[in-house]
Amino acid sequence: GAGVSQSPRYKVAKRGQDVALRCDPISGHVSLFWYQQALGQGPEFLTYFQNEAQLDKSGLPSDRFFAERPEGSVSTLKIQRTQQEDSAVYLCASMTGRRSETQYFGPGTRLLVL
């Protein structure tokens, strides 16, 4: 079946612009995670949803970052007033949430803030 998909794959933004990144999880997956991966580093946790409920947002670096999953499927990560330090790959992962811990990753959105 289809895996996790993300769009856009690449995004160039001018400093101060708002951006919205989309994640389509595997159909039926209850859990959804967002991670930020800086160049040459491992992914770092941003936020976690179980269905439409945002259960953990402790990894969001500032109040400029906002995530939602209103219908418990597609999720959007929004970054307001982008800064150069926001440049990174944003990865989405989904998990069945039913007795399985395996997280399946999307291809990521590479964000470059100029």
Add this chain to the structure above:
Amino acid sequence: GENVEQHPSTLSVQEGDSAVIKCTYSDSASNYFPWYKQELGKRPQLIIDIRSNVGEKKDQRIAVTLNKTAKHFSLHITETQPEDSAVYFCAASRGSQGNLIFGKGTKLSVKP
């Protein structure tokens, strides 16, 4: 919170040799330890995982060992091939309710 340390950061081996990557974790409540392979510009792909009730798991040329007492786990790749060249990440979590905490990665180069 959890902290995962990974070594070495780079590893170069000859084709056919074995490669070993080691990770340590700090949170004794962590109970799930996956390993991901990430090729340049691609998504992380799960290659093997182990849960805390198991000490070792093997899948063809890949094996993972876990020492809960010492809080460390290792990835072993035997008979390496050039296509094994990639960045490998270890991670730890508290299972299905927890996010993954990743190590910084190991860049493996397999020379033909």
